Amino acid sequence: MSDEHTVSGEKTYKVDLLTRVEGEGRFHLKVKDNQVIESKLNIFEAPRYFEAFLRDRAIEEVPDIVARICGICPVAYQMSAVRALENGLGVTPSSAIRALRRLLYCGEWIESHALHVFLLHAPDFLGYDSAMAMAVDHKDLVERGLKMKKAGNALIECLGGRAIHPISIRVGGFTTTPRASALNALRDDLANALQDAIDTVTWTAALTFPDFNQAYTFVCLDHDQYPLEWGDAIHVSGSGRFPVEEFFDHSQETHVAHSTALQSHLRDGQTYLCGPMARLNRHHERLHPTARTALAKSGLSLPVHNPYQSIVVRAVELVHALAEALDLIDAYTQPEAAFSDYSPRAATACGATEAPRGLLVHRYQMGEDGLIKHADIVPPTSQNQAQIEADLVSIAPQLMALAHNDATHLCEQLIRAYDPCISCATHFLKLNIENVNAPS
């Protein structure tokens, strides 16, 4: 798992293949005389060039294509893409369609958060290599997670045809909408999952967390609901909000001292954190009442500044997504039209939604011919990457007191707390060029 090289007081902590994360990455932390001399989250996932081959593809193909960026959160890509495209085309989906999209997105949050909490993250806290190993001693726990995950997947399958790369999202709406009876059939499993999620908040809140509070800048979508599929502004903690269209003006790529990697920062040079913690800290009052209650009972104090506690935050968001999904199903009547029509036109537009891992921004330039001319996609993990590296620097002093393996594990657990999705991040690595070329 890790190698220790001690050369004249220099210590290296590294994991050559990060596990229980999506995609292929490694980290490398070099400390000399209690000073961090190198902190790298290397990503060696093979590049796939989505932004390049989106060029000259038809608008209607975009949701299918961008889904393939990430098998874990394809709905997020489809949602941000249709938001951006609809903004450019001047299409406003009906409120019924928006509700259905929110419901679909809830499905993905449930699936993704349950996956992360139970299968990827929980083994860290209980001291196992995998959920399968953990199941030997904690079968109920793993089964609870799998049940929740299944309920989320069932929701995606009902609305989108399949759990991975669903096929019904289109510009203007859905290709077809489900009968109310089809959604009602999912109710029982979702209600059971909700109860399990509430228990999960309690269970996660009782875990022991390393002491690692950081003064983060939090970035998330702003909306009058807890942000998922909609939101026209982006909020930056401590400095306020700006319209989604200005995202590319507010973010920039800079060199950081310890790395030649280009990373994403705010214009003032600040690293930032997006994702569940950012959302909860900003929007906890907009949580579903059931989730608010669970949060209150958990004793988690807000704002959350310790990334190791993100497992609790995800559990709270699980409650929210399940409770809201149930409300949306109860309020559902099959809309008259599954989608609104549109005519192609020349435009450039942005769209952002909250992927399970955080802010996901798409920008497209479209032509009158209905083809994409230019695409920019900024996934959450690219944004968090600089913050992860900064966190590794910050945690270095704590490592000195630990056995090497424990220290390495603490680092890996820290990275995992971000639920990094390297498959996503890699395709847009304007942010981290050097690292791509660094496999040994």
Added chain:
Amino acid sequence: MLTNQQLKKYSFFKPLTDERAEAIIASAKTTNIPADTEVLREGQQADNLYLVLEGRLSLAMYVPGRPPEKSIVSTISRGELLGWSALLPGRMWQATARTLKPTRLLVINGAELRALCDRDHETGYSVMKHVLAVVGQRLTESRLQLLDMFAHPDD
């Protein structure tokens, strides 16, 4: 020497009149060859045509590095013709023939048979028809072997 009646048991002679059959075997002789004896060798001048009266011979082609018994492509048995190359002037043996068991052959001089066929086209036509059937049969056999029809589907 063989009688006409004996000759007629062989399809080579069957279509021929007694006189013509006698003409062919006038200068022919029978010979007994023990097992494991080379009768003719690949690359040498094709001189005689043989009719197998008894026994069995193998035909093998030389493959460098492979033992001769593993390069047997065909066997020739009782009633069958060996050495059709001798019917073409100047031709060389295409394979090496060895007896697999004690074998009795009727040896017909190739040059004399060719001369006889030239003189008497009835005889020539009958001989050539028979040889064509033999060559055709061997071609079919070779093709079936080439297809490796009994091979395992995965091979």
Added chain:
Amino acid sequence: MPDTPTHSPRPRLGVFKLASCDGCQLTLLDCEDELLLLGEQIDIVHFPEATSPGQPSGPFDVAIIEGSVSTPEQQDEVQAIRRNSTVLLTIGACATSGGIQALRNFGDHDDYRRIVYAQPEYISSLATSTPVANHVPVDFELRGCPINKQQLLELITACLRGRTPAIKNESVCFECKRNDIVCVAVTQQMPCLGPVTHAGCGAICPAFNRGCFGCYGPKESAATAPLAAQMLTNGQSDEAIKRAFRLFTAESEAFREESQRHE
């Protein structure tokens, strides 16, 4: 498919990733009802997305590869996996046909690097993205972008039992009709690749009121030419037909050739 060796109590499984979106290996974790059962029957010795530590330790009775070969390192990796594995299964459109990233095979790779990366010279990748079977012998290719969960379970079960996987190479139309779905090509003249596309998805697109867009790649004997001719008759442009065949399995022979006929 060769028999799964049974020298150890539980067969050793390795799950590997090349260039991909992770969705196909996630399908394994999406087997919520079967995952723990699977864990009892198979020793999952390498599956970085779900288990630590991440260093593979062969040999593997069964290796599953997701993703296409798109970097020099991956060229070496597939050789190593093949050497270390008795049965090699590839899953998903990337591993079986090069995936959507094989669109680069039709363009200028350097251009693509420039479009996406600020410093393209640092990007170490091959000019083409290719299926694993182009590099090493593969025992079974499971199609789909993404693969179907039931088919993955059938493949793994068949492997464990030593039977031929009941995974059909028929067209999507077979599933469409068996599932009682009304044909969108006939009723709405929608472009639909179902007739030439490999089954496995359950014909979800026609069930959701859209034409099949071919994410399982060509079926055996894919008659793309008469279908493309029909698409032209129905008013599709050559450009649109080219795009239709050039998507998630663009590098598969039948679809590649059809897309090239409409360039």
Added chain:
Amino acid sequence: MVSLPPDGLSDLFAVLVQQGWRLVGPTVSNGAIIYDEIQSPDDLPTGWTDHQAPGQYTLEKRDDKRSFGYVVGPQSWKKELFLPHEVVQTSSLNNGTFHWHGANPKPAPTAFIGVRACDLSAIGIQDRVFLEDTYVDPHYQARRNATLIIAVNCTEAGALCFCDSMGTGPQAGPGYDLCLTEFDDCFLVESGSDRGEAIAAQLPATSAKPAQQAALTTAIDDCRQQMGRTLNTDGLPELLFGNLEHPQWDAVGDACLACGNCTLVCPTCFCHAIDETPDLASGPAVRERSWDSCFSEEHSHIHGWSFQPSIKDRYRQWATHKLSSWHSQFGTSGCVGCGRCIAWCPVGIDITEQVAAIQNSPAEPAPLPGFKPITWHERKDPLQAASARIQHIQQETHDVATLKLHMPDDYCDQPGQFNMLALPGIGEVPISVSGNDGKTTEHTVRNVGNVTAAITSLSVGDALGVRGPYGSAWPLDKMPGRPVTLIAGGIGLAPLRGVIRHLVSQTRDPATEWVSVIYGARDQSALLFSNELKQWSTNPAVKVAVTLDRASANWRGNVGTVTTLLQRKHQPDHGIYLMCGPEVMMAAVTRQLSTDGVPPENIYLSMERNMKCATGHCGRCQYGPHFICKDGPVFSYAQIRPLFGKPGF
């Protein structure tokens, strides 16, 4: 005949519901009129009609309020009787015994509402396949017995209809319980059964007036005149059988997608696959059957190859089966003229046009074997397998083993027949019987795939599933008094072993009743039954000649093929010739025997094709008009000469 007012449909529905029928009938869904569960006449496609063209189907509003003012939609009733997917059995191995459980279908009694004449005929045709043939399918039977049929006569024909040509419509023939004819002002109702009579008696109906009866005749006649398509069926079966090499097959092969839609929408197509389902848990292995089609490559796949590799082969198989060989198999055409295959073909291939093109420039017709009605039925589930225990295993070669099985008590076979051998969760394969000593039955199995691999790795004492015997046997009755020559290639010696043993056990006159066994194999290591080959020769009337494709160091015997051994002497035309081996070998042998003047009736071949059920239902082993499973595997050359050696069959 009675007359029912238009709103009398509600009464009909009420009676049906009251009688406890589940109602399935036409309703509009996703742009088509489909058959689905319905509750009341409100669910009917009232005021809708269908517009059909090759590759096109659209719904249009009618000017009137007719409820049955359309022809046929994408589905047929086969989806209710012969299900697209169905679990047919489970099996397991426990305590050294094979356990088999059939599914026990308990279908809800279902009333089919709106069955068209063509579809009623189609149900009759599938009845012949599943109920009136040698084996009765219990799944189909259970549902069929639980069906009430309410037919509706067509008074308007669609653009793709040709039921009139096929003699199946537009007036519904026998087989219905009730038949309705819809008019603007009434429904005329005819009863076709006691059940129907009883239902009609509960309706607010009045006796039909003569004018109404006349109107019915006129409406049906008018409908006949409107048929959008025609098909000349005069001598068609023989014409198509004589035109298997017609260039039109190439033309349609280039246009066809082999997508399978035509067969899947066809109301009579019955081909299916039987597959294992994923069974990670340790419960019994489940086997499911599902609709298949002759357009799938697997349909004709065996040992790594497909017998119908090209799309042309598959289309020809379908069309000639439907319109030609179906007559031999079931005594009827397989086409009812519903036009679905034309509408639902994505590229609009029209079977009536294909036939007309052949009829325009035909080669001579060829006679087809006549239909032989089946007089007995196998009452048990045709897939039911019994447990057989392995008593002895003889490893014949590195990949061939002979399993001596202790069979169920009532088991008895004839040389040439085969059994289906099954292992739970792995699969089932047809294997010829290679010997039977009255107590045990031998199967000589070559490891060529996963099932045979599993079977050949079993041990003495292990059990497996068996069902059979199936198929035709070697003609033992023709062998006394004449020479018998048996030509075997490779594993093909196994199906002949039983008959050879039978002949060897007899006292035969070496001059007139000699037995010649000519056996070819790849090499010495592949020779089967080596010791027995020598024993057989001890009978003075029996000669055994062996030849190898490839010689080995200590081989003193023949090298070459069986054809060479065969041609060493003239083969008597009154002899009986039996052969089994690769088809290419059998083709060469057959040609040689024909050259020697042996009549085709004296030549017998054992054939092999893909097979799933062995009971004439799965359709996979079709060989022109024949099913290998029940008409074969042993055929006289006279039976199969028109097809034998032709590619694509």
